[in-house]
Amino acid sequence: MSQILTIDRISKRYGDVVALDDMSFDVNPGELFGFVGSNGAGKTTTMRIVLGVLAADSGEARLGGKVIDLDVRRTIGYMPEERGLYPKMKVGQQLAYLAELHGLSRTEARDAVATWTERLGISERLGDTVDSLSLGNQQRVQLAAALVHDPAVLVLDEPFSGLDPVAVDVMSDVLVEKARTGVPVIFSSHQLDLVQRLCDRVGIIAKGRMRALGTVDELRSEGPSRLRVVAPGAPDGWAERIGGVRVVGHDSGATILELDAGADDQEVLQAALNTGPVHEFSAARPSLTELFREVVAG
Missing domain, CATH: 3.40.50.300 (P-loop containing nucleotide triphosphate hydrolases)
Incomplete structure (x- = not known):
C-alpha cells in the first residue's frame, strides 16, 4: 500500500x-x-x-x-x-x-x-x-x-x-x-x-x-517577470530607456529583461520593433539553477 x-x-x-x-x-x-x-x-x-x-x-x-x-x-x-x-x-x-x-x-x-x-x-x-x-x-x-x-x-x-x-x-x-x-x-x-x-x-x-x-x-514562475528579446539591429542600451525595465543578462544574441510590477510588456515590444526586426519576444523563466542561486543568496 x-x-x-x-x-x-x-x-x-x-x-x-x-x-x-x-x-x-x-x-x-x-x-x-x-x-x-x-x-x-x-x-x-x-x-x-x-x-x-x-x-x-x-x-x-x-x-x-x-x-x-x-x-x-x-x-x-x-x-x-x-x-x-x-x-x-x-x-x-x-x-x-x-x-x-x-x-x-x-x-x-x-x-x-x-x-x-x-x-x-x-x-x-x-x-x-x-x-x-x-x-x-x-x-x-x-x-x-x-x-x-x-x-x-x-x-x-x-x-x-x-x-x-x-x-x-x-x-x-x-x-x-x-x-x-x-x-x-x-x-x-x-x-x-x-x-x-x-x-x-x-x-x-x-x-x-x-x-x-x-x-x-x-x-520558476515565481519572482519578477522576465522577457527574452532577440532584436538583431537594436543598439546597446535600447531597453534601458523604458521605465520599470532592467537588462539582467544576455544569452545567445538575446537580451534578458526584468520587469517591475506594472511595467508594460507591450511597451517593451514596441521599443524593440522601433529598432528593427524582432526575431523573438517571449517570457523568460529562470532555470532551476538560476532559481537556486537566487534563493540561497536571499
Missing part, C-alpha cells in the same frame, strides 16, 4: 550550530522529490533522521501517518552519500545478505538480486568484490541494495554523484519506474538540470530551513 512520507517540524542542533530549523515537507506516493541545497544546508541530516541514524531534537518523521520506528525503517530503501558496502565481499553475496536482513527468504533474496542486478546492468559482476568495481558500478550496486527488499519509500543521498551519462540514464529510469509503482522517492543532488528534468516537486533548503517548495514550474 502506497504511503506518504512526512517530515514534521524537525529541528536539530550541534551546540551553537543549527543544522535543521523547523523543517517540514511531504513526499507523496508515486512522487519524485528533489531535495537540493548547498553543502552543509541540512539535506543529509534530514535523511539520517528519517533513517533513525540521528535523533531529532524536536519534531518527527512519519510514513503513512506512523512515526518511523525500527519496524518502519526496515521498509525504507536508503542510499547514503558515503557508500556503505563491504568492499571485500562479492556483489551477489552482499546483496542477498542485505535482502535477507530485511526479511526476505533465501529464495526471495536470490530472485530479487537477479532482478535488480539485471535491471541495473551489473548481473555479470555478481562474483566480483565491490572494491574491484568502477565507481559507477559501485553506485549501481548501492542502488540495488536500496531496492532489493522492495522498499515502501526510497531515500537517496547524491545518487548521481560521479556517474557517467549512461549510468545516469539507467539510474534515472529506475527511479522513475519505482515512483510509478506508488513509492515516494526523495533524492538530493547538486545536478540541478537533472532535478529539473526528473522531479515532480523540489524543495530548496538553506541553513537548515526550507526556502522554496513546489513543482519546478511553480518555482
Whole structure:
C-alpha cells in the first residue's frame, strides 16, 4: 500500500550550530522529490533522521501517518552519500545478505538480486568484490541494495554523484519506474538540470530551513517577470530607456529583461520593433539553477 512520507517540524542542533530549523515537507506516493541545497544546508541530516541514524531534537518523521520506528525503517530503501558496502565481499553475496536482513527468504533474496542486478546492468559482476568495481558500478550496486527488499519509500543521498551519462540514464529510469509503482522517492543532488528534468516537486533548503517548495514550474514562475528579446539591429542600451525595465543578462544574441510590477510588456515590444526586426519576444523563466542561486543568496 502506497504511503506518504512526512517530515514534521524537525529541528536539530550541534551546540551553537543549527543544522535543521523547523523543517517540514511531504513526499507523496508515486512522487519524485528533489531535495537540493548547498553543502552543509541540512539535506543529509534530514535523511539520517528519517533513517533513525540521528535523533531529532524536536519534531518527527512519519510514513503513512506512523512515526518511523525500527519496524518502519526496515521498509525504507536508503542510499547514503558515503557508500556503505563491504568492499571485500562479492556483489551477489552482499546483496542477498542485505535482502535477507530485511526479511526476505533465501529464495526471495536470490530472485530479487537477479532482478535488480539485471535491471541495473551489473548481473555479470555478481562474483566480483565491490572494491574491484568502477565507481559507477559501485553506485549501481548501492542502488540495488536500496531496492532489493522492495522498499515502501526510497531515500537517496547524491545518487548521481560521479556517474557517467549512461549510468545516469539507467539510474534515472529506475527511479522513475519505482515512483510509478506508488513509492515516494526523495533524492538530493547538486545536478540541478537533472532535478529539473526528473522531479515532480523540489524543495530548496538553506541553513537548515526550507526556502522554496513546489513543482519546478511553480518555482520558476515565481519572482519578477522576465522577457527574452532577440532584436538583431537594436543598439546597446535600447531597453534601458523604458521605465520599470532592467537588462539582467544576455544569452545567445538575446537580451534578458526584468520587469517591475506594472511595467508594460507591450511597451517593451514596441521599443524593440522601433529598432528593427524582432526575431523573438517571449517570457523568460529562470532555470532551476538560476532559481537556486537566487534563493540561497536571499
